[in-house]
Amino acid sequence: ANRAFSKPTDARTRPDLPGVTQVVLSGDAELYQPMLLARAEVPYRRARPEVDHTSRFTLLAEVSDAPDWDSADVLTDRPDTTTSTADAASFAPVPAPLADADAYSKWERSLKKWLQNQRSLTLYQSKDLKATSEPGEDERAFRIRLAHLAREARDEQKADLKKRYGSKLTALEKRMATAETAVDREAAQASQRKMDTVVRVGTTLLGAFLGGGRRRSTLSQIGVTARSAGRASKESSDVKRAEERLAQLQAEYADLDAQLTREMEDVDLTFAPETAPLDTVEIRAKQSEMHV
Numbered sequence: 001a002n003r004a005f006s007k008p009t010d011a012r013t014r015p016d017l018p019g020v021t022q023v024v025l026s027g028d029a030e031l032y033q034p035m036l037l038a039r040a041e042v043p044y045r046r047a048r049p050e051v052d053h054t055s056r057f058t059l060l061a062e063v064s065d066a067p068d069w070d071s072a073d074v075l076t077d078r079p080d081t082t083t084s085t086a087d088a089a090s091f092a093p094v095p096a097p098l099a100d101a102d103a104y105s106k107w108e109r110s111l112k113k114w115l116q117n118q119r120s121l122t123l124y125q126s127k128d129l130k131a132t133s134e135p136g137e138d139e140r141a142f143r144i145r146l147a148h149l150a151r152e153a154r155d156e157q158k159a160d161l162k163k164r165y166g167s168k169l170t171a172l173e174k175r176m177a178t179a180e181t182a183v184d185r186e187a188a189q190a191s192q193r194k195m196d197t198v199v200r201v202g203t204t205l206l207g208a209f210l211g212g213g214r215r216r217s218t219l220s221q222i223g224v225t226a227r228s229a230g231r232a233s234k235e236s237s238d239v240k241r242a243e244e245r246l247a248q249l250q251a252e253y254a255d256l257d258a259q260l261t262r263e264m265e266d267v268d269l270t271f272a273p274e275t276a277p278l279d280t281v282e283i284r285a286k287q288s289e290m291h292v
Helices: 103-118 139-210 212-270
Strands: 036-046 051-061 073-075 121-126 279-283
Touching: 036 103, 036 279, 051 121, 121 139, 139 212
Parallel strands: none
Antiparallel strands: 036 051, 051 073, 121 279
């Protein structure tokens, strides 16, 4: 509603303004100055992002011909008003436009237009985090909230990465354990085979030195010793293959673990709300929905 003081017939008489509602700002005063007090409720609505917010504005403007809303005082708090004036107070002269009741509807329209053009609602958006600031939330407060959201998003993505890579790493760990067991087994068998071969060689040499009726037995043992040496060589090859298989699995594990580390680091770089660019959304209110 628009309010004004009236033009008095003398300085001690409260002005009489037909069709104009007069209010007085609360508090003691010796002289009342005529000004235009405007209050407005401005709804801001939008489907995407979903916004349904109403802002309230209070403006106090001097009027000589028509109110200049750009020069008006935009009050943070709605002032207390009354209809009573202080005793023995004086009243400054009222400009003719303020005394014209028909002018107020025109000023109401001009205020709505000014509010639509000059008081749009600005919101900030983060595409990375799919978040939009709340009405009245400035950029600093929004970035602080984004930092909290980013931590939650990082934790969630890292948990997903650990789960996805964890099953693969666990499978490799089991395969490496099996390969290590195979290496130990093959090494033990190779060692035993070498020992058997050494013993057979020693026995064969001893038989050869003894000679005589044991010649035929010695020849037989030479054949056995040769076969034993061949098996020992095979066991050594088996050990080498088992060790190579283990080394291959260890390399695969190291590569997979390094890949997990890189992706975890990439997640940290993806969410940097302190420096990430923000989009702005300007929402202009409809004059038809304003209440002035």
